Amino acid sequence: MTTSAPAIRVTDLRKTYGAFAAVDGISFEIEPGETFALLGPNGAGKSTTVEILEGYRERSGGDVSVLGSDPRHATLEWKARIGIVLQQTGESGNVTVREQLTHFASLYPRPRDVDEVLAAVGLEQKAKTRIKSLSGGQRRRVDVALGVIGRPELLFLDEPTTGFDPEARRQFWELIRSLSREGTTIVLTTHYLDEAAQLSDRAAVIAAGRLIDIGPVDELGSTEARVPIVRWRDGQGGHERRTAEPARLVAELAAALGEPVDLEVIRPSLEDVYLELVASVEEVAA
Ligand SMILES: Nc1ncnc2c1ncn2[C@@H]1O[C@H](COP(=O)(O)OP(=O)(O)O)[C@@H](O)[C@H]1O
Ligand SMILES: [Mg+2]
Numbered sequence: 001m002t003t004s005a006p007a008i009r010v011t012d013l014r015k016t017y018g019a020f021a022a023v024d025g026i027s028f029e030i031e032p033g034e035t036f037a038l039l040g041p042n043g044a045g046k047s048t049t050v051e052i053l054e055g056y057r058e059r060s061g062g063d064v065s066v067l068g069s070d071p072r073h074a075t076l077e078w079k080a081r082i083g084i085v086l087q088q089t090g091e092s093g094n095v096t097v098r099e100q101l102t103h104f105a106s107l108y109p110r111p112r113d114v115d116e117v118l119a120a121v122g123l124e125q126k127a128k129t130r131i132k133s134l135s136g137g138q139r140r141r142v143d144v145a146l147g148v149i150g151r152p153e154l155l156f157l158d159e160p161t162t163g164f165d166p167e168a169r170r171q172f173w174e175l176i177r178s179l180s181r182e183g184t185t186i187v188l189t190t191h192y193l194d195e196a197a198q199l200s201d202r203a204a205v206i207a208a209g210r211l212i213d214i215g216p217v218d219e220l221g222s223t224e225a226r227v228p229i230v231r232w233r234d235g236q237g238g239h240e241r242r243t244a245e246p247a248r249l250v251a252e253l254a255a256a257l258g259e260p261v262d263l264e265v266i267r268p269s270l271e272d273v274y275l276e277l278v279a280s281v282e283e284v285a286a
Pocket of ligand 1: 049
């Protein structure tokens with residue numbers, strides 16, 4: 001395999017259920033070592049897309065190459081190079097966390113150390129607990145642990161941190177960053193825009209089965225959507241103005257009003273940009 005070949009190449013991917021197109025002609029590439037986020041509202045087609053890439057779902061059309069192979073013809077060797085955390089699993093069962101991890105580790109040629117993985121997902125204290133006795137968030141951590149135990153080159157994470165408390169999410173981010181530093185290619189779908197902004201190099205936004213934007217996280221959306229907003233209050237009430245030169249506006253306000261009340265300079269977050277993007281698609285569809 002040459003290093004310049006993309007880890008994933010998707011060309012005009014389509015998935016239909018009867019007359020309904022869940023994925024309606026999507027194309028993108030993901031480079032080796034990249035952390036790539038797939039964003040979009042519920043029902044956009046994110047899980048359908050990643051499940052096709054994982055070899056879990058048949059596609060209706062288009063071409064897909066994942067680590068140089070078509071997931072339709074997945075071999076055991078190919079599967080061993082890929083880690084998967086599905087949107088819905090919630091491992092349950094009578095075995096303990098350590099037993100489950102040890103069992104999965106034995107299936108791979110070059111697994112990670114079980115204790116290291118337990119620590120990375122914050123389950124050291126639960127190693128001897130039966131999985132069925134864990135909370136929902138803890139079971140989700142088991143899913144993540146099982147996704148990474150085989151030391152995958154490519155890791156798919158479909159809403160991995162849903163149900164995590166804030167501390168667990170921070171821990172999980174550290175894990176993802178360390179996997180990324182080791183060179184793992186990561187495909188992440190998430191509802192948390194801050195998570196995508198923290199972790200990913202590039203992101204794609206999909207809505208209604210179509211790709212509406214793709215690029216580095218800090219370049220998504222229109223230039224206009226990323227222009228800072230200045231807010232302040234005076235005798236007439238609240239004001240808000242978008243300007244590429246917020247310092248100049250603030251200086252003018254200070255000269256005219258003294259210290260403006262409730263002064264704020266806001267740089268639109270990925271969430272703001274994303275909401276504007278998705279709203280523009282919904283307007284066209286309406
Ligand atoms: N097996 C199925 N049969 C019919 N429709 C489905 C099936 N699976 C998914 N869909 C539909 O496809 C669309 C995309 O679903 P999905 O990929 O799960 O969205 P996302 O992960 O972005 O929330 C949704 O409208 C969903 O209802
Ligand atoms: Mg989904």
